Amino acid sequence: MLKLQDTLSGKKVEFEPLKPGFVGMYVCGPTVYSPAHIGNCRTFVSFDVIYRTLLYLGNKVRYVRNITDVGHLLDDGEDRMSKGARLQQLEPMEVAQEHTVGFHDMMRIFNNLPPSIEPRATGHIIEQIEMVEQIIEAGLAYESNGSVYFDVPAYLEKGEGYGSLSGRKVDDLMAESRDLKAQGDKRHPSDFAIWMKAGPDHIMRWNSPWSVGFPGWHLECSAMSRKYLGEEFDIHGGGNDLKFPHHENEIAQNQASCGHGGARYWLHTNMLLLNGKKMSKSDGNHITTEQLISGESEHVSKGYSPMAIRFFMLMAHYGSPLDMSDDALAAAEKGYQRLMEAVKRSETLEGTGSEGAPLDLEIHKALDEARAHMLDDFNTPRAIASLFEVASLINSIADGHRKASDLSAAGFAEARTKLLALVHDVLGLQASTGGDADDSSERINGLMELVIDLRAQSRADRNWAMSDQIRDQLAALDIELKDGKEGTTFSLK
C-alpha cells in the first residue's frame, strides 16, 4: 500500500489509481529560456524517484512532463522566451532548442528516466484555444480587447473552490473586488489571462478567434494533461513555488472547461537552499549545476559527481527544504561511496550457510524496511538508513568480521536482488563511472591485476618503499587500493 502526502487535501493518504495497475502522472517541466539550474534538478530527481517507485510497484505509468516554450511571463510582462531571444539575437525556437537540449543532458547525467511524453506548449496551441472556447462557453471567461480572462468571481459564484490548493480564502478575494481597482482589461484583479493579445513587438504569436496572440502560461498544463491523461487522472506534481497561481489556476481551468479538476492527488517538492539561504544570482548566493560538478565555484571546495549530488538530494525528504553546502555534499559523497561499494561487493558475495541461517532474517528485515519506507510517501532518507544497515552487514561478511556461513545461499541471493532493485531501479543510483569506462574496463582490470601482483611481491619482500610508491602514485591517478584479508582490490574514483 502506497501512501503519499497529497497537498490538495493536506493529508497523507492512501494512493488508489483510477485504474488499478495504471498511473497517469503529470509534472510541470522547465521553462526553457535559460540553463536548467540545480534547484530544478532537485525537483526532477524527486519526481524521478516517485516515477521509479510507481514502476517498481508494477504499475504501468504514463509520465508526462512538459516543456514550456511560450507564455511564461516575467514580472515586467515580457515573455521569458522572447526576452531570451531578444537578448541573444536569436529566434525564440533557437533559444528553446538550446536549453531543451541542455536540460535533457542534465536529466541524463543525473540518471533521471525520460518521461513517457514530453509535450511542448507551442505544439498544443490548438488544444489551448479549444479550452479557452470551452471556458467562455461555460460563462467563466470573457473577452476584453482581444485578450481572454478567466472570470474568478463568476467561478466562485458557481461554488467552485478556488484557492483550496494554496489556502487562499474566497473572502479575501471578494474583499479585494470591492476596491474596484481592476487594472487594464481585467474586470477583477484576481482574474488571469488565458489568451493574450500580442503587442506589436511580441514575436511569438498565433491566430485565434479573439486576436493574434498567445496562450496564458497556466493554460498549457491544463490542455496537455487533459490531452494525454484525460479529464481526470492520478497525480500532478511540481515545485511548491508553482502552487499559486499556476496550479490553482490549472485546477480552475480544468474544472471550468469540463467539470473535472484534473488530478486527484497533488504532490509538491520543496526548495533547494544554498548555505541556508535561497539561491539568487543577484547576491552571489548561487551555483550552477556545471560549477557544482566541476568545482569551479567559491561555494564548493571541489567538484561532486552527479550521482553523489543525486544521493545528497535523496538524503532528505522531497517535501522538506534541503540546505546545500560544501560540508553537506562532502558528507553525502562519502556515504554514497560506502553504500555503492557495499552494493558492488554484494554482487560477488555468496552465502555459504543453509536455509534459515541467522543473518538471513536480519538482512531481509532491513531490506523490507527500506521498501516500506519508500511506500510511505517516498521516504528516501529512511530507506537509505535501512540500506546502510544492509551495507554494514555486507561489509562485515566480506571482510570476515562475520561469517558467510551465517547467511544462506538462497537467502542472500534473494537479498541481493532486492538490494539491487532498490538501489538501481528505485533510487536510480549507479556506480559513478567516468562514463566511458566500460569499453576499457577489461584492460584496466588486467593492468591493475598486474600492478597489484607486483606490489604484493614487494610487500612480501618487505620492500615498503616500493609498495608505498605504487599505492601513492595510483592514488594520485584517483585509483584507490584497498588491502583486505583476501588480497587487494582497487576502485576508480
Add this chain to the structure above:
RNA sequence: CCAUGGAUGACAGAGCGGUCUAAUGUCAUUGAUUGCAAAUCAAUUGUUCGUCGGUUCGAAUCCGACUCCAUGGUCCA
C-alpha cells in the same frame, strides 16, 4: 502586511504524543585489522529537539505568543 510550510546534535537530515537519554550519513576519539596507511568492522563522545508559556500521567512530537527562514501573494518603490 496576508497565506502556507519550516526551525532537531559539529554539518546534513529522519522522527511528528509514550518503544526518543532522537534513525541514518559525515565529522571526532578508541579498539580490531594492517608493515604503515586507506578501506572495513566495532565501541564511544558530541544535543535534549529556535525562545517563552500552556495542555497532558507523559511532548522533539499538540496549543498559543514571539524570533528567524522559505515559498507565493500584496503594498510601497
